[in-house]
Amino acid sequence: MTSGMAEDHRKPPMRDLLADAAFELFEEKGFEQTTVDDIVARAGVGRRSFFRYFPSKEDVxxxxxxxxxxxxxxxxxxxxxxxxxxxxxxxxxxxxxxxxxxxxxxxxxxxxxxxxxxxxxxxxxxxxxxxxxxxxxxxxxxxxxxxxxxxxxxxxxxxxxxxxxxxxxxxxxxxxxxxxxxxxxxxxxxxxxxxGAPPTPAEPDDYVVVITRSRAPLQDVLHHVEHALARIAPADDAE
Amino acid sequence: MTSGMAEDHRKPPMRDLLADAAFELFEEKGFEQTTVDDIVARAGVGRRSFFRYFPSKEDVxxxxxxxxxxxxxxxxxxxxxxxxxxxxxxxxxxxxxxxxxxxxxxxxxxxxxxxxxxxxxxxxxxxxxxxxxxxxxxxxxxxxxxxxxxxxxxxxxxxxxxxxxxxxxxxxxxxxxxxxxxxxxxxxxxxxxxxGAPPTPAEPDDYVVVITRSRAPLQDVLHHVEHALARIAPADDAE
Structure with missing residues (x-):
């Protein structure tokens, strides 16, 4: 039994040789009308070579x-x-x-x-x-x-x-x-x-998101925004 | 050829009869060891009845x-x-x-x-x-x-x-x-x-979302929030 490792590298590898022969035949005769015997005859190799590479005609x-x-x-x-x-x-x-x-x-x-x-x-x-x-x-x-x-x-x-x-x-x-x-x-x-993960901003603490009921009292909303900004960006206070 | 429409409704329909027989046999002998002949013998029907309902043993x-x-x-x-x-x-x-x-x-x-x-x-x-x-x-x-x-x-x-x-x-x-x-x-x-579609709130204009850079000047942010709230909830002004 010859091994795939002994392949001549100037020629296409056996797998490709078989696939090329198979695709030629499928084009000429159709998939269903082509037999594994047809494929190995066209590729000029033995039947056993085919089944060493492909379990079935479908796999080629x-x-x-x-x-x-x-x-x-x-x-x-x-x-x-x-x-x-x-x-x-x-x-x-x-x-x-x-x-x-x-x-x-x-x-x-x-x-x-x-x-x-x-x-x-x-x-x-x-x-x-x-x-x-x-x-x-x-x-x-x-x-x-x-x-x-x-x-x-x-x-x-x-x-x-x-x-x-x-x-x-x-x-x-x-x-x-x-x-x-x-x-x-x-x-x-x-x-x-x-x-996927949300895109990471260059400065992860550079944004603040506020969601509020639009009918909430305006002063409360502004107070919460101010508070959120102060909490998330303490560096600003330190500068 | 008898039709499925002629089935006696006191008995399980033919499809179920065949499936029950098949599952019994699969349990006893395994799927691969069970033949369609075994199934129709167990169900007490002819081979043609099986293939009227199921194209193959897999389908049952x-x-x-x-x-x-x-x-x-x-x-x-x-x-x-x-x-x-x-x-x-x-x-x-x-x-x-x-x-x-x-x-x-x-x-x-x-x-x-x-x-x-x-x-x-x-x-x-x-x-x-x-x-x-x-x-x-x-x-x-x-x-x-x-x-x-x-x-x-x-x-x-x-x-x-x-x-x-x-x-x-x-x-x-x-x-x-x-x-x-x-x-x-x-x-x-x-x-x-x-x-899916985002859940529709009961009152679609009842929320406002604000996204801001945390390093933006606080007064600007508050101004924008105020503006957004005023624009989205004009009803509040009218009340």
């Missing part, structure tokens, strides 16, 4: 997802103390957009096949869920200090995935000609706005 | 999902002008929690089988996605006036589904002894808080 349609999931998990682990968890989770999803953007033609082909083949659509759901699970696991750990941490984590992971997936789907529907990563980042902004 | 594990999805779509259509869309979508997911709560023993059995059988877990994802799709379609239509309507719809549908599913999963994990609908409603509160 998503050849980079395993690597991307590994990259995502590795990236999530780089969070340091003080990292905004929601921000970090949103950044992690951009690795998926980047994977789509690296091979726009292949992403477009996949998009068309998924649209036409219900079994592939189901398979894609399951693949995509793995990213969401990785995000949720990361957020669950980070929000462990909150009583509602697990719920909070699930909601944000689902919202971030949905925003990302919507952006990538729209990018594909429009022909994959724009910047997928920028589109995903824009879509994630509303997840950040809803769930 | 979720016997009420089709009805529940229909109920959800019908409920979503009851939104009137002025209905808070996020609130309405959250209420719609409670129909699913209610379905789980109606048959807690069956829900617990299903939960155990899903945990143990990867094929069922995948099937559940696909079933659950249909609810999320129904919510997203409803919200997309409702948010059509917003430029980011489709994105907004996807995010909220995903967040509401995640909150609901987390509550139901937790309820199942803890033995299904508490109130699943109340738990789901509590979990959905943070989705409502993040995305």
């Amino acid at each position: 349609v998503f050849p980079d997802h395993e690597r991307c999931l590994d990259d995502m998990v590795a990236f999530l682990k780089t969070a340091a103390d003080g990292t905004d968890l929601v921000e970090h989770a949103c950044e992690a999803t951009l690795l998926v957009a980047r994977m789509y953007a690296e091979r726009p033609e292949r992403s477009l082909m996949r998009y068309r096949h998924i649209r036409d083949v219900p079994a592939l659509r189901d398979h894609e759901h399951i693949v995509i869920r793995r990213y969401e699970h990785a995000l949720a696991a990361f957020l669950r750990e980070g929000f462990a200090f909150r009583p509602d941490g697990p719920l909070h984590a699930e909601i944000i992971a689902a919202a971030a995935s949905a925003a990302h997936n919507h952006a990538v789907r729209t990018w594909l529907r429009n022909g994959a000609t724009t910047d997928a990563v920028a589109a995903a980042r824009t879509a994630l902004a509303s997840v950040r706005a809803a769930w | 594990v979720f016997p009420d999902h089709e009805r529940c999805l229909d109920d959800m779509v019908a409920f979503l259509k009851t939104a009137a002008d002025g209905t808070d869309l996020v609130e309405h979508a959250c209420e719609a997911t409670l129909l699913v929690a209610r379905m789980y709560a109606e048959r807690p023993e069956r829900s617990l059995m299903r939960y155990r089988h899903i945990r143990d059988v990867p094929a069922l877990r995948d099937h559940e994802h696909i079933v659950i996605r249909r609810y999320e799709h129904a919510l997203a379609a409803f919200l997309r239509e409702g948010f059509a006036f917003r430029p980011d309507g489709p994105l907004h719809a996807e995010i909220i549908a995903a967040a509401a589904s995640a909150a609901h599913n987390h509550a139901v999963r937790t309820w199942l994990r803890n033995g299904a002894t508490t109130d699943a609908v109340a738990a789901a409603r509590t979990a959905l509160a943070s989705v409502r808080a993040a995305w």
Whole structure:
């Protein structure tokens, strides 16, 4: 049995060779009419090589997802103390957009096949869920200090995935000609706005917020404002 | 071919008869060891009856999902002008929690089988996605006036589904002894808080919010507060 480590680096790696052959055939004959035997014949390798890389014909349609999931998990682990968890989770999803953007033609082909083949659509759901699970696991750990941490984590992971997936789907529907990563980042902004840490002002004590009944006596309101300002900005008195 | 309409109402409907037989067998032999032939033999009906109700053995594990999805779509259509869309979508997911709560023993059995059988877990994802799709379609239509309507719809549908599913999963994990609908409603509160319409105060002009730099000159702040109060509550002057 030859090992993947023995690959000749002047040739595309076996995984890519198989995926390229598969996508060629899917374009020519359709996904359902293509067999694994067709793919290995086109790639000029043995059947066992195929199954060493892909558990099924469905998986060759998503050849980079395993690597991307590994990259995502590795990236999530780089969070340091003080990292905004929601921000970090949103950044992690951009690795998926980047994977789509690296091979726009292949992403477009996949998009068309998924649209036409219900079994592939189901398979894609399951693949995509793995990213969401990785995000949720990361957020669950980070929000462990909150009583509602697990719920909070699930909601944000689902919202971030949905925003990302919507952006990538729209990018594909429009022909994959724009910047997928920028589109995903824009879509994630509303997840950040809803769930991320509020932006820290340069001087955290530089603002005071007052909420009052408008029918409260004016002098009382002014007194409370004065009091709040004095309490929050004692430095002014010292100057 | 006999029709479902001819069913004797003193006996459980055929769908339930088949599901009960199937769940009995899954408990006795496990999901994977049970065949459709076993199920129809136990239920005392023919093979064709099974496939009239369920496309596959996986589907009998979720016997009420089709009805529940229909109920959800019908409920979503009851939104009137002025209905808070996020609130309405959250209420719609409670129909699913209610379905789980109606048959807690069956829900617990299903939960155990899903945990143990990867094929069922995948099937559940696909079933659950249909609810999320129904919510997203409803919200997309409702948010059509917003430029980011489709994105907004996807995010909220995903967040509401995640909150609901987390509550139901937790309820199942803890033995299904508490109130699943109340738990789901509590979990959905943070989705409502993040995305729903802000609560309308009884008297909308009864509050004023002031945000000021704490280092601004005190007299200026007080002047602005006074001005804001006068502008927002002219009724006080008239009294």
